Amino acid sequence: MSTGAVVVLVIFILVSAYYVNRTRAERKRQVETSDSETLQLDSGEVEAKLEHEEHDSPKVESVLERFTRGLARSSASIGGALSSVFSRSAIDESLYEELEEALLGADVGVRTSTAMVDAVREKVKSQKIKDPQELMPLLRDAVSDVFDPASASMCPSVDGEPYVILVVGVNGAGKTTTIGKLAAMFSAQGKKVLLGAGDTFRAGAIEQLKVWADRSGADFVAHQEGADPAAVLYDALEAAKARGCDVVICDTAGRLQAKKTLMNELSKVHKVVGKAVTGAPHEVLLVLDGTTGQNALSQGRIFGEVAGVTGVVVTKLDGTARGGVVIAINGELGLPVKFIGIGEKVDDLRPFDANSYVDALLADG
Numbered sequence: 470m471s472t473g474a475v476v477v478l479v480i481f482i483l484v485s486a487y488y489v490n491r492t493r494a495e496r497k498r499q500v501e502t503s504d505s506e507t508l509q510l511d512s513g514e515v516e517a518k519l520e521h522e523e524h525d526s527p528k529v530e531s532v533l534e535r536f537t538r539g540l541a542r543s544s545a546s547i548g549g550a551l552s553s554v555f556s557r558s559a560i561d562e563s564l565y566e567e568l569e570e571a572l573l574g575a576d577v578g579v580r581t582s583t584a585m586v587d588a589v590r591e592k593v594k595s596q597k598i599k600d601p602q603e604l605m606p607l608l609r610d611a612v613s614d615v616f617d618p619a620s621a622s623m624c625p626s627v628d629g630e631p632y633v634i635l636v637v638g639v640n641g642a643g644k645t646t647t648i649g650k651l652a653a654m655f656s657a658q659g660k661k662v663l664l665g666a667g668d669t670f671r672a673g674a675i676e677q678l679k680v681w682a683d684r685s686g687a688d689f690v691a692h693q694e695g696a697d698p699a700a701v702l703y704d705a706l707e708a709a710k711a712r713g714c715d716v717v718i719c720d721t722a723g724r725l726q727a728k729k730t731l732m733n734e735l736s737k738v739h740k741v742v743g744k745a746v747t748g749a750p751h752e753v754l755l756v757l758d759g760t761t762g763q764n765a766l767s768q769g770r771i772f773g774e775v776a777g778v779t780g781v782v783v784t785k786l787d788g789t790a791r792g793g794v795v796i797a798i799n800g801e802l803g804l805p806v807k808f809i810g811i812g813e814k815v816d817d818l819r820p821f822d823a824n825s826y827v828d829a830l831l832a833d834g
């Protein structure tokens with residue numbers, strides 16, 4: 470090798486080493502200062518996290534990939550059942566029956582499944598389709614038609630006043646976790662967020678919300694355990710006005726939809742919140758555990774009537790093979806699903822997007 474070639478090679482090695490070190494140092498700074506889950510890490514843990522990232526996750530997952538992974542159980546189950554339907558030799562009555570069973574098995578709900586199968590049947594007739602393989606796009610359209618993209622969006626802004634979101638649902642549905650995720654999402658959008666600790670009933674509930682407030686950089690207002698939830702939330706809204714907050718998210722205690730007194734307490738909270746900020750609550754989000762199947766529909770009906778629900782968050786969709794419940798909530802209750810939870814981490818909440826949802830759900834079909 471000539472001297473010139475050796476010099477070029479040495480320069481190349483030195484420049485490469487410089488960039489490798491610089492990239493690692495930059496990533497280290499990001500890990501130390503950025504996402505909420507690493508706020509408490511000491512330097513040893515930062516190193517360990519970097520090692521983990523470098524060796525175990527060579528590829529950064531895209532939003533769609535994460536979404537699809539979150540819905541993998543549902544997708545494998547529904548997609549599997551559908552591919553059996555679509556690989557039949559002819560379109561006949563038993564195909565429609567199998568299609569309806571596949572949808573019912575995914576918790577799509579009786580009324581919505583029947584309506585979707587009828588829509589497919591109509592199109593098969595009008596377009597004179599003969600091949601079962603051509604049914605998939607028809608089904609995709611039938612699912613998409615259940616959703617109204619306009620009602621699924623949420624734009625938290627009111628002139629000069631905080632935008633108030635009241636979060637309700639049965640025990641353990643995922644309310645507090647969803648509030649934490651929402652707080653992080655709004656904070657990342659540059660909004661000043663305040664969390665109101667309206668669950669004064671369950672031991673540890675106030676502390677749990679405080680942890681999420683700290684993680685997401687949100688302000689926090691609480692009274693002691695056992696205090697009147699309406700009074701706490703009134704104070705939270707007064708504080709939010711005084712501090713110029715953009716969004717207030719109010720936690721509430723879990724309650725069974727059948728317990729009248731507890732449901733009436735929600736009406737009181739609703740009224741008092743409206744006294745502190747005109748028009749509040751601007752949004753009442755009902756959190757439903759996606760793994761509870763058709764019971765989620767009964768919760769939706771009763772909470773919808775008593776608490777003036779404006780939208781739904783379906784959680785734990787990563788833990789069920791029956792993700793079709795999201796379709797049932799839209800189709801049977803007429804309530805828009807606004808967010809879905811696909812894991813316990815801070816970024817495991819996704820604004821509901823019908824197209825990505827349908828793509829992920831029918832991915833294996």
Ligand SMILES: Nc1nc2c(ncn2[C@@H]2O[C@H](COP(=O)(O)OP(=O)(O)OP(=O)(O)O)[C@@H](O)[C@H]2O)c(=O)[nH]1
Pocket residue numbers: 638639640641642643644645646647668671674722723724756784785786787788809810811812813817
């Ligand atoms: N896998 C998974 N777990 C979730 C999700 N959302 C919440 N959880 C878990 O569900 C459990 C209950 O969540 P919480 O947020 O405490 O539920 P809650 O509705 O506030 O409960 P109460 O205050 O007791 O009524 C926790 O272990 C959460 O980590 C999700 O989308 N996926």
Ligand SMILES: [Mg+2]
Pocket residue numbers: 644645646668674720721723
């Ligand atoms: Mg809670």
